[in-house]
Amino acid sequence: MLTLLQPFLDPGSRTYFAALLVSGALALLLTRPGWTGLRAAAAAFLTPSSRLDVQLLLARQLVRLAFLGPTVGGAWWVANRVVGALDMLGRPALPALPLAGLAYTIVLFVLWDASRFASHWLMHRVPALWTFHQVHHSATNLTPLTFHRVHPVESVVYALRGALVTGVAAGVWFWVFGTSPEVLTVLGVHAVGWTANLVTGNLRHSHVWLSFGPVERWLLSPAQHQLHHALDHDHVNLGTWLACWDRMAGTLELAGSQPTTYGLRHANHTHDLLSAWMDPVLATIGWNPRAGAVSVGSGGAGVVDDDGNGDGGRC
Template sequence: MDAFYELLEGFTGFLFDWNSRLALLYLCLTVALVYVIWRVRGRPTSFTAFLLPRAVYTHKSNLVDIQIFLFNKLLTVSGFFAAVTLTPVVTSGLLTMMLDATGGDLAPAVGAGEWGKLALATLIMILTLDFCKYWAHRLHHENALLWPFHALHHSAEVLTPLTANRNHPVFVVIRLLIYALIIGAVQALMLFLLMGKIDVLTIGSVNAGYFLFNAFGANLRHSHVWLSYGRVMEHILISPAQHQVHHSNDPKHYNKNYGEVFAFWDLMFGSLYVPKEHEILSFGLSDENGVPIEQPHPTLRAALLHPFVEAWQTLTKGTTDDPASPQNRETAQ
């Protein structure tokens, strides 16, 4: 019986986990935000139809989203993803190397009067995490071997909050390994130079930053509800509208808005797209001309196996038949 409850908690714990966008608190805040948008737009339909349009939530693409979410949750409960969460290992290993090389001791932990160090460490952590997310995302778009595993996410033909979890396990593993290398190294440097330990307040401050991100619109990034922050703010923060543009199958939107929280990475590296007005978007994979292609992931089985077929084609032939691959989209860049 205990094993059953542990399994149940593993599958439902996200509802009460502040680090999950699908926590009940964030979902309730999302509903409240959509209600405000609905009122501002003059109540174009009933609120239920505006919040949960039948065409979106009964779409086959959403049903695949649900299956992928449950499959990845099973991998999480089994400990598969935890086995490749190596950030603490990298942090410990690099810190030991630095201490051995310098014969030094850790800097004293942040105490009273040293809040500047705490603020600096928090800022570094937030920026490093977001920088990692930007480049992990961009790498999967621009590398033909990795693209098939991220194409699953972009093959979603409708967007719902669950689409954020429409990720192939290989994509999740590669992202975790990138995080381990970069975030592990930065944490080791902070331990050595700034703090002496990853202070509970530092971690809490980082989590508080993501709490605000999740509370105010993160779930609308994968949704049918357009929410723009305005042209000025969208050069600083990625709005839900900008991420919906990222999913668009219009060639002018290809490889734009890779960022998660901050837009200035896209601004710095030439991938920022700021919409001038509300744009009508369509989603799913398309070729270099924006012509939609047949859904390659109509079932859970196809979603899990088809990316390996495409990656193998690229590895062995140097090319792929996927018209949505980076190679076949080059003319649209």
């Protein structure tokens, strides 16, 4: 049971209960919905799209139960291999950095964010990966639980990405400075990531329109991520927190008017767990029960919709 509740009890989860409470309070301040608005917001959690969010959340927990050990151990394995390979070049033996914990915390955050962007960009550009990423994009209404609307194959890809990036960063740091890296934490979680998730993380998958104005050229707002999920925006705002990666890739779009429709025009599955799990798998082996659902345009795995993950995974 605790495994199933982990997304709400783990301070490292975007949907940690404290983060949900903060997001809920902020949403009320921004929208002042009244009783009718509150009823409409509650009804959004009962749609077929949102029911699939919950089903995939539970399925995702089972996948994590199977792969958590390998990915955590994988980061240590990667770090040890990196140190061993670099040791053949000798040791730099540099003096310890002042404020080393702060420096490594920032470095790791930037590397995580860059790798999430790269993974997400590939999810949109590589047809085989887009086949699975469509599961996240087929959501027709957005709630914080949409963050967990991820095909198990995508979950594994992002978990392996995290193990690789964390392992390489830790290994290089140890080789350069000769000491194990330490991260500044809050409740045992990376301090920068925890703060970002607490303040606005859950508004990214919501219908609460929060723009950062001119700052959106540097930090991605919840509104920009909602554009990413909108029906008539094409593969924009692929980053999680930092906007610089989207600016360099030409995928940055500043928040304008709020979208009214979300999802895909032609998804390769329905709002059903078995379909969401199996139809993308069948599509990758050449049999698509909904043939024609995926259209590959000039940019790669093109579909008429945006994406919105990050985190990461998803970021």
